[in-house]
Amino acid sequence: MTDYITFFKNDTPLPIILSSWQPILGGFISEEKNITVKSGEQISMFSETGEWSINTYFYDKNIRDEWKAAGLESILGQEIGIISDVRRVNGQNNWMYDNNFRIVYDAGIAKFFKNNE
Secondary structure, eight states: OOEEEEEEEEOSSSOEEEEEEEEEGGGTEEEEEEEEEOTTOEEEEEESSSEEEEEOOOOOHHHHHHHHHTTOGGGTTSEEEEEESSOOTTSOSEEESSTTEEEEEETTEEEEEETTO
């Protein structure tokens, strides 16, 4: 299964990483691609598996410092959510592992929000 998120928009004040598996070498093998999505940025990203991971595996010290300054140091280095192109048994096509964030779909855009903002 292959698909695109029509658009993914980071509506949080912090950068995040969006990851998905993508074919390389003519589709004979795949690699996980990671894109840092800045605050307010909107992207489109291919996924070979139909799933996208939202995570905080940052190597950049400045970005890590932004997360620490926001009081979210405990979330650094974790997968915090998944988006799927297929609805699951519960009717959802996204789920968050951390209750600080949520995904809202609006006119083909998966919008990533920080709760209480």
